[in-house]
Amino acid sequence: MAFQHKHILGIESLSREDIELILNTGDAFKEINGRDIKKVPTLRGKTIINAFFEASTRTRLSFEIAGKRLSADTVNISGSTSSVVKGETLEDTAKNIEAMAPDIIVIRHGHSGAPHYLAERLETCSVVNAGDGAHEHPSQALLDLMTMREHKGRIEGLEVAIVGDITHSRVARSNIYALSKMGARVRLAGPGTMLPPGIERLGNVEVCANLLDAIKDADVVMMLRIQLERQSQTLLPSLREYARFYGLNTENIKLAKEDAIVMHPGPMNRGVEISTYVADGIQNVILDQVANGVAVRMALLYLVSGVESMQTQ
Numbered sequence: 001m002a003f004q005h006k007h008i009l010g011i012e013s014l015s016r017e018d019i020e021l022i023l024n025t026g027d028a029f030k031e032i033n034g035r036d037i038k039k040v041p042t043l044r045g046k047t048i049i050n051a052f053f054e055a056s057t058r059t060r061l062s063f064e065i066a067g068k069r070l071s072a073d074t075v076n077i078s079g080s081t082s083s084v085v086k087g088e089t090l091e092d093t094a095k096n097i098e099a100m101a102p103d104i105i106v107i108r109h110g111h112s113g114a115p116h117y118l119a120e121r122l123e124t125c126s127v128v129n130a131g132d133g134a135h136e137h138p139s140q141a142l143l144d145l146m147t148m149r150e151h152k153g154r155i156e157g158l159e160v161a162i163v164g165d166i167t168h169s170r171v172a173r174s175n176i177y178a179l180s181k182m183g184a185r186v187r188l189a190g191p192g193t194m195l196p197p198g199i200e201r202l203g204n205v206e207v208c209a210n211l212l213d214a215i216k217d218a219d220v221v222m223m224l225r226i227q228l229e230r231q232s233q234t235l236l237p238s239l240r241e242y243a244r245f246y247g248l249n250t251e252n253i254k255l256a257k258e259d260a261i262v263m264h265p266g267p268m269n270r271g272v273e274i275s276t277y278v279a280d281g282i283q284n285v286i287l288d289q290v291a292n293g294v295a296v297r298m299a300l301l302y303l304v305s306g307v308e309s310m311q312t313q
């Protein structure tokens, strides 16, 4: 099946077949990351701009590494070092970048819809969403699904608990779309102030009364970071209280299936949404998620590039 999308703006606009193709392509690229010489010529001659207007460690580095391992020329620009600080608009910035003839712009932006705005205005290059406000983080959901499939052997039929600040979480939104399309069931839990009304309409979702209901017999437990930087008002009494009611610890994790995996998109607030013992415990697959991030992003860059052969040798 050929990939029909010029841009990757969100999981919402991808089909189940698209997701399967991306995951299978990621699996095929993953092996390259274990070689002595981690480079293939797939995207030789292509230019990728990583434009990050918000902080990032994992996403930015892995998109850059993914591009380099595919032999693309990768260039990074950040909000604080660009002419955005002099008042240039996002559209002007992007059109000036496009004038230099890149093939792909990977963008992270604090405003929901920023990648869509650019995709409508840019004529030649592809746009890949690396996280837009509280809207979507498609590459994160895809690496999460790749990790689930790797550890559980399937996605269909999995019971996946997602716990925390759902309102501000683009990771939760993209995972709800992706998991629902792939036949998994999502259980959400979080303080009432962090659970947006109507969230269950996004997919195969059950909103649970508390963390314990959400994680009982779950195959996957995904904990989310409290995004204090996106909260315009105080939505929780204290971090200590949050940890008590919504933190994953060595006691409550026993409610999940014995072979359940524990995931977190990072960065973690240790001692808040997840205890250090669980974060570093045998059920955690958190660094596998990070490793799979490179493979999934290689797949995304390759598929939007329109290049015909993967050239993995």
Ligand code: CP
Binding pocket: 055, 056, 057, 058, 059, 060, 131, 140, 265, 266, 267
């Ligand atoms: N998961 C994630 O998006 O992490 P970064 O903010 O470090 O990119």
